[in-house]
Amino acid sequence: xxxAMGIFDIMLALVLxxxxxxxxxxxxxxxxxVLFISLGLLMSLAWVRLHAPDVALAEAAIGAGLTGALxxxxxxxxxxxxxxERRLDYAEKREEEQNLPPEKRRKSKPVAYVxxxxxxxxxxxxxxxxxxxxxxxxxxxxxxxxxxxxxxGVQSRVTAVLLNFRGYDTLLEVMxxxxxxxxxxxxxxxRQTPQEKVPGPVLATLVRLLVPxxxxxxxxxxxxxxxxxxxxxQGGAVLAAAGVLxxxxxVTVVRQIPSTLLRWALVLGPLLFLLxxxxxxxxxxxxxxxxxxxxGSWILLIESATAVxxxxxxxxxxxxxxxxxxxxxxAIVDKSADTKVKNGEGA
Amino acid sequence: xxxxxxxxxxCLLSAIVAGLxxxxxxxxxxxxxxxxQLFGTCGVAILLLLSKGLDWLVLQDIALVFALLAxxxxxxxxxxxxxxxxx
Amino acid sequence: MAFxxxxxxxxxxxxxxxxxxxxxxLLRFPDIYTRLHALTKADNVGLGFVVxxxxxxxEQWNTVARLLLIWLLVLxxxxxxxxxxxxxxxxxxxxxxxxx
Numbered sequence: 001x002x003x004a005m006g007i008f009d010i011m012l013a014l015v016l017x018x019x020x021x022x023x024x025x026x027x028x029x030x031x032x033x034v035l036f037i038s039l040g041l042l043m044s045l046a047w048v049r050l051h052a053p054d055v056a057l058a059e060a061a062i063g064a065g066l067t068g069a070l071x072x073x074x075x076x077x078x079x080x081x082x083x084x085e086r087r088l089d090y091a092e093k094r095e096e097e098q099n100l101p102p103e104k105r106r107k108s109k110p111v112a113y114v115x116x117x118x119x120x121x122x123x124x125x126x127x128x129x130x131x132x133x134x135x136x137x138x139x140x141x142x143x144x145x146x147x148x149x150x151x152x153g154v155q156s157r158v159t160a161v162l163l164n165f166r167g168y169d170t171l172l173e174v175m176x177x178x179x180x181x182x183x184x185x186x187x188x189x190x191r192q193t194p195q196e197k198v199p200g201p202v203l204a205t206l207v208r209l210l211v212p213x214x215x216x217x218x219x220x221x222x223x224x225x226x227x228x229x230x231x232x233x234q235g236g237a238v239l240a241a242a243g244v245l246x247x248x249x250x251v252t253v254v255r256q257i258p259s260t261l262l263r264w265a266l267v268l269g270p271l272l273f274l275l276x277x278x279x280x281x282x283x284x285x286x287x288x289x290x291x292x293x294x295x296g297s298w299i300l301l302i303e304s305a306t307a308v309x310x311x312x313x314x315x316x317x318x319x320x321x322x323x324x325x326x327x328x329x330x331a332i333v334d335k336s337a338d339t340k341v342k343n344g345e346g347a
Numbered sequence: 348x349x350x351x352x353x354x355x356x357x358c359l360l361s362a363i364v365a366g367l368x369x370x371x372x373x374x375x376x377x378x379x380x381x382x383x384q385l386f387g388t389c390g391v392a393i394l395l396l397l398s399k400g401l402d403w404l405v406l407q408d409i410a411l412v413f414a415l416l417a418x419x420x421x422x423x424x425x426x427x428x429x430x431x432x433x434x
Numbered sequence: 435m436a437f438x439x440x441x442x443x444x445x446x447x448x449x450x451x452x453x454x455x456x457x458x459x460l461l462r463f464p465d466i467y468t469r470l471h472a473l474t475k476a477d478n479v480g481l482g483f484v485v486x487x488x489x490x491x492x493e494q495w496n497t498v499a500r501l502l503l504i505w506l507l508v509l510x511x512x513x514x515x516x517x518x519x520x521x522x523x524x525x526x527x528x529x530x531x532x533x534x
Contacts, residue, residue, distance in 0.1 A: 011360055015367070045360075072423040202514050206511075228408075248423055381460065388480075391508055414507035417511040
């Protein structure tokens with residue numbers, strides 16, 4: 001390694017914690033969000049330096065792209081909430097408190113500190129206990145994985161571990177994502193955003209250019225995942241980015257997707273994963289023990305379905321609620337068509 | 348690694364770190380957002396340089412994802428955070 | 435081959451100052467519009483030179499194609515976001531800076 005790379009690493013290692021601290025300490029929510037996006041970008045570079053390109057890919061797509069868009073949109077919604085309900089913001093509250101006479105200010109501070117300290121030490125104790133109880137693996141896992149690569153059906157070690165050797169964990173992770181989407185859907189409907197300005201020509205062109213490319217790249221990432229960095233999560237995240245871009249630009253097509261189709265897309269990955277896990281048992285192996293010869297095809301099939309579902313799930317999480325029922329949706333479509341005419345294309 | 352690629356990557360990282368100041372200083376929200384945009388472009392360049400220097404093709408894929416999603420945050424900012432109604 | 439390699443090195447060396455000047459512009463320019471100008475122009479030229487240099491040094495044509503695709507994507511993304519941010523800033527009635 002050359003000296004310049006050493007300085008590069010040191011700089012990255014110094015900036016990341018500092019950035020994290022500034023982001024947490026920032027009183028301005030918006031600035032915190034922008035710092036978070038920057039943190040995602042730098043974090044991705046750090047993963048590259050740590051030789052973890054898979055994580056770097058996921059961080060680039062989710063940390064820097066999707067979460068940034070999610071937070072930026074959430075900020076606006078928070079603002080609306082404050083405007084409509086006069087909800088007291090934390091900052092306002094604090095300001096009010098400081099205007100109170102000293103005897104009326106909150107007094108429970110020492111108690112809160114002691115309690116926090118107590119909880120923290122309990123947590124640390126539990127964590128330490130868990131760490132002590134965990135059996136130490138007798139050897140390093142890397143060589144063990146490398147030794148078994150021949151029967152995994154793929155060339156990428158990460159994919160081999162995720163989809164084959166520890167497929168059960170990934171199955172559960174996919175289920176967790178699915179549950180998260182279910183949770184959001186059961187809480188609320190998609191909010192009818194008051195029609196923003198109709199996308200101008202620049203935005204429309206951007207969407208038209210980027211969305212097909214994003215979908216292509218998502219497919220590419222899933223495909224390439226069997227031999228190098230990539231896979232269902234990364235592909236799904238890029239797919240979700242396409243969905244978020246469509247949602248942002250308020251393209252009418254997105255609202256017209258029938259909710260049954262969305263539901264099936266949401267279920268597709270987890271369902272197929274589960275079915276193939278059970279199918280492996282019926283063939284004669286264990287849960288998720290693919291037949292040796294066709295392991296690669298099984299993995300690719302599961303990954304493709306999971307990528308679609310992850311994409312839809314993440315985009316649904318961004319949309320923040322279940323889609324409208326068919327009857328209600330027609331009304332919205334009419335309304336959006338109305339406003340579109342009113343605002344005029346390319347205002 | 349060739350000195351050229353590592354030194355160039357180091358320069359670009361320094362540019363990013365200097366850009367952080369603009370995020371912290373503001374003054375308007377758009378200024379901070381712009382700096383984040385700068386990081387996207389610089390990040391792509393760093394990844395491409397490292398990809399050549401380390402002879403590691405995967406990094407080009409990461410740069411591709413960076414480039415694809417670079418516009419997302421700025422679009423969200425312009426349309427949602429700042430768009431529409433006056434504060 | 436060596437000639438192309440050296441030419442590529444020169445291109446990369448030309449590209450870096452553009453990034454640096456973009457950042458300096460971001461830090462020193464007086465208002466949002468001028469900063470937009472510094473960032474979205476200088477940085478993309480810098481990236482263009484870096485991409486050109488790497489493309490000249492590339493061994494396979496598909497690497498060149500991917501490099502070009504990445505550069506075009508960044509161009510599209512930054513010009514579109516520049517436009518959107520500038521429009522949002524105008525709507526917010528942020529006055530452009532003038533020397534007076």
